[in-house]
Amino acid sequence: MSSMTFGRYTFRETFIHRLDARNKIFLMIIFMVGIFFQFNLWSTALLLSGFYVILLIVFMTIARINFLSLFKSLGGMWIFILLLMAIYIFIPNNNYYLPTAFTIGNVDVKWDAICQSAYIVMRLVLMLALTMILTSTTKPMDMTYAFEWYMRPLKPIHFPVNEISMTLSIALRFIPTLLDETDRIMKAQASRGIDFNHGGVFKRFGAIIALIIPLFVSALERSEELANAMIVRGYDPKAKRSKYRLLKFSYRDIFAFLLIVGLFGLIIYLSVIDTKLNPLDLVEIIFKVKGF
Amino acid sequence: MGIKVNNVSYTYQKKASTATLALNDVSLEIYDNDFVALVGETGSGKSTLVQCFNGLIIPDNGEIVVDDFIVSYKNRKSRRLKNLRKRVGLVFQFPEYQLFEETVEKDVAFGVKNFGLKGEAALEKAHQALDLVGLDSSYYQRPPFELSGGEKRKVAIAGVLVIEPDILVFDEPTAGLDPESSKELMALITKLHEQGKTIIVVTHDMDLVNTYAKRVLMLDHGKLVFSGTPNALFNHIQNYDRLDVPLLIKVAKKLKEKGMDLPVEGIHTIDDLLTYIKKWRENHV
Numbered sequence: 001m002s003s004m005t006f007g008r009y010t011f012r013e014t015f016i017h018r019l020d021a022r023n024k025i026f027l028m029i030i031f032m033v034g035i036f037f038q039f040n041l042w043s044t045a046l047l048l049s050g051f052y053v054i055l056l057i058v059f060m061t062i063a064r065i066n067f068l069s070l071f072k073s074l075g076g077m078w079i080f081i082l083l084l085m086a087i088y089i090f091i092p093n094n095n096y097y098l099p100t101a102f103t104i105g106n107v108d109v110k111w112d113a114i115c116q117s118a119y120i121v122m123r124l125v126l127m128l129a130l131t132m133i134l135t136s137t138t139k140p141m142d143m144t145y146a147f148e149w150y151m152r153p154l155k156p157i158h159f160p161v162n163e164i165s166m167t168l169s170i171a172l173r174f175i176p177t178l179l180d181e182t183d184r185i186m187k188a189q190a191s192r193g194i195d196f197n198h199g200g201v202f203k204r205f206g207a208i209i210a211l212i213i214p215l216f217v218s219a220l221e222r223s224e225e226l227a228n229a230m231i232v233r234g235y236d237p238k239a240k241r242s243k244y245r246l247l248k249f250s251y252r253d254i255f256a257f258l259l260i261v262g263l264f265g266l267i268i269y270l271s272v273i274d275t276k277l278n279p280l281d282l283v284e285i286i287f288k289v290k291g292f
Numbered sequence: 293m294g295i296k297v298n299n300v301s302y303t304y305q306k307k308a309s310t311a312t313l314a315l316n317d318v319s320l321e322i323y324d325n326d327f328v329a330l331v332g333e334t335g336s337g338k339s340t341l342v343q344c345f346n347g348l349i350i351p352d353n354g355e356i357v358v359d360d361f362i363v364s365y366k367n368r369k370s371r372r373l374k375n376l377r378k379r380v381g382l383v384f385q386f387p388e389y390q391l392f393e394e395t396v397e398k399d400v401a402f403g404v405k406n407f408g409l410k411g412e413a414a415l416e417k418a419h420q421a422l423d424l425v426g427l428d429s430s431y432y433q434r435p436p437f438e439l440s441g442g443e444k445r446k447v448a449i450a451g452v453l454v455i456e457p458d459i460l461v462f463d464e465p466t467a468g469l470d471p472e473s474s475k476e477l478m479a480l481i482t483k484l485h486e487q488g489k490t491i492i493v494v495t496h497d498m499d500l501v502n503t504y505a506k507r508v509l510m511l512d513h514g515k516l517v518f519s520g521t522p523n524a525l526f527n528h529i530q531n532y533d534r535l536d537v538p539l540l541i542k543v544a545k546k547l548k549e550k551g552m553d554l555p556v557e558g559i560h561t562i563d564d565l566l567t568y569i570k571k572w573r574e575n576h577v
Contacts, residue, residue, distance in 0.1 A: 181389075187348045188390040191382040192451060193406030195374050210402070213392035217437065 007073075007135035015252060016063040017137045021146035023253040027260040028134050034267045035126050044270060049122060055263075056129045063137050070129055081121050088117040140172040145247055163237045170226070178219060185214045293359050293379065293458040293490060295322040295345055300354035301514075302340055314340040315351065316514035322459075322492060327485050329505035329522070330494045331535070337514040338494045339385075342461045345492070346380040347373040358459070378407055381457030385464040387448035388441065396422065396439075396447050397432040403455045421454035422447070425480060442473040449480075459490040466497065478504060501525070502538040503560050523557040540565055 011017075016024075035052060039045040060067065089109050100108045135143075148165035155161050186196060189210045196207050302315040314337045322328050330338050343349040344356050347363045355364035361376045384390070393399035401418035409417060422431065425446040431439075436447050452460070462481065466474040482504060485491045495501065501508055501522050508525045510518035518528055529535045544556045544565060554568040 184384065185390060187343065188382075188384045188387065190348055191346060191377055191384070192390070192403040193374060193377055193455060195371075195406075198371060198374075210392050214389050217392075218389050 007132040009139055010136055012064050012137075014063050014137070016059065016133065018250075018252055019137075019256055020247050020249050020253045021138050021142035022149050022247055023249065023257060024134055024138055025143070025146050025150070027256060028130055030260055030264050031130055032127055034264050035123050035130075037267055037271055039271060045119065048267065048270065049119070049126075052126055053122075056126060056133075059133055060129065063133055065133060065136055070125075070132060073128065073132075074125065077124075081124075084120060085114075085117045088120075089113045141169060141245070142247065144169040144172060145243065145245070149247065160237070162241065166237065174219075174222075177222075178215070181218055182211065182215060185211055185218075189214075294324045294326065295380075295459065295490075296357040297321070297341075297344075298355050298357070300341075300344060300351040300356060302337075302344070302349060302351045304340075306352075313514050315344075317354070318511070318514070318516050319354075320509055320516055320519060322490060325485070325488055325490055327491045327504060327506040328493070329501040329508045330492060330511065331496065331498075331501060331508060331525075332511035333535075335513075336511040338511055339463055340514075341511065342382060342463060342492065342494055345459070345461055346377045346382050348382070377457075378455055379457055380459045380461065381452040381455055382461045383449055383452050383463065383465060385467055386445075387452070388444035390448055390451070391436040391444060394435055395433050396427070396436050399436050399447060400450045400454050403451050407455060417454050417456075418450070421450040424453055424483075425450045426476070442469055442476075445469065445473075445477070449477075453484075457489075459492070460484060461492045461494070463494045464496070465493060466495070466500065498526070498536055498538040499540065502540060522560075544568075 037048075039048070060070075090107060100110055102109050138146075144165050147168060148161060151159065151161045151164065189207070190196065194207045194210055196204070196211075199207070297318055297320045300315055300318045301313070304312050304314050316337075318337075318341065330342065332338050340349060344351055344363060345358070347361075350363060350365055350368040352365060355362050357363075358376060358380060361372060361379070363373070363376070391399050393402060397415055397418045400421055401414040404414045404417045419429070419432065422428075427443065427446055427450070431443070431447075436444060439447065449465075460481075465477055465481065469477065478500065481491055481493065493500070493505065505522050508518065508520065508522050509516060510525065510529075518525055520528075526537050526541050529537065540559050540562065541556060544554060544559050547569075548554060548556060552569075552572050554565075554572065559565050559568070
């Protein structure tokens with residue numbers, strides 16, 4: 001199970017580790033929206049992408065995250081990336097600005113298609129890096145507390161905020177336990193002659209069943225035991241609960257907040273400028289909305 | 293068939309800061325048709341060692357020789373490891389968690405099916421194995437999840453026995469069983485031993501060691517610290533306060549202190565003790 005290390009929380013004392021979880025989640029979402037902004041001009045898009053890459057490298061260096069683990073996690077995404085490339089390259093589109101790169105059979109492969117797919121892949125990698133920064137610098141428990149905090153406005157409409165955050169934190173708590181359990185069952189079944197690493201698709205599917213069913217059975221039994229144990233100790237989802245660990249917003253958070261939000265403003269500004277260079281779009285829309 | 297362990301070391305989580313040396317240069321030998329108890333505290337490396345025996349864990353250093361199989365870091369990717377598992381059967385702690393098929397006979401047959409036997413022949417083997425653990429034909433069609441804890445464990449053990457390994461390793465076989473089921477299970481293990489199988493039992497239970505084992509191996513922090521007969525171990529562990537001398541031995545010692553003449557070293561079962569007490573009474577009435 002050592003392969004499942006992507007984005008796992010590692011204890012370090014860095015600037016990013018010390019940020020408030022609520023702040024980190026908010027800033028991550030803002031940053032992601034920024035990454036997925038569309039630009040009309042390639043020049044702006046490229047410039048900004050380069051900027052994002054540098055910024056994320058800086059962040060990852062500050063948080064002392066291993067770059068290798070990021071690229072390792074891409075290993076499983078190769079098929080997806082290839083599929084994306086194929087779709088972009090072979091599905092015809094009229095908006096080509098750039099010349100043909102090469103031809104396969106009677107299909108012209110445009111530079112546009114290649115750039116477009118590379119751009120998407122790059123944005124996916126950026127997004128992955130971003131989530132990795134979040135999950136490997138934030139304690140899972142702090143993350144659930146942050147989610148709970150964000151869901152608080154839903155309380156007046158009887159949304160089960162407490163229950164959901166309790167469920168979330170229990171689920172997170174049991175991930176390592178379930179991984180151990182998986183390991184144990186895999187070994188037990190391997191002793192009965194299953195080979196999880198060799199053999200054809202059909203055989204491997206059978207092997208997975210021999211793993212999944214016992215895993216579910218034990219997880220269900222465990223959850224029932226846990227529920228009983230909680231009831232016995234008087235757990236009441238409706239009761240008001242206090243917290244041992246409090247989330248704190250500090251000067252660091254203000255700094256990070258200003259940095260990322262400022263950056264986001266810049267991106268919006270750039271996108272406006274960018275559209276202005278194509279005279280018809282945004283200006284016209286704004287004026288139409290205002291009733292001119 | 294025996295097992296030779298030569299200078300085996302193994303570390304968990306090698307790269308992490310929490311790296312722990314689970315086995316530290318362990319060398320030992322288990323002979324053909326041996327009945328070995330492997331004892332030691334929690335975390336002493338017992339389970340790690342037995343998982344090396346059938347290649348589930350590959351040692352970082354050293355090698356394990358079983359017949360013509362060699363488990364070592366050099367051959368870690370060998371496809372023959374699967375065939376090794378046909379020779380060395382490993383019954384995990386709480387094996388009932390490995391059940392998954394919809395009927396008992398299918399679950400037991402699973403093991404032989406993995407080694408190439410098909411259909412009726414596999415079921416036939418399964419029935420033999422179920423017979424061995426004492427479950428009759430009324431159980432064949434029942435779903436394993438409906439059985440009681442003790443019965444589930446029997447099914448799971450049958451699921452390993454069905455492969456007909458020459459060496460059988462039981463990791464804490466009696467954990468969580470009531471005394472009656474424990475006794476039944478140990479009787480089964482003894483029967484397998486009498487049929488010529490090599491038995492290795494990982495346990496905490498010194499009474500069990502006293503009654504059944506021919507030899508004992510003790511691990512402490514990944515090192516082999518004792519190898520010898522159970523009686524020698526009980527003399528040895530007087531120095532260890534965390535391991536307990538078996539109850540029977542304690543009783544025999546107390547009786548001897550009070551002046552009863554009986555050999556402390558020859559008492560392996562309650563019946564042994566009773567025989568000696570009866571004999572003493574006959575001589576003293």
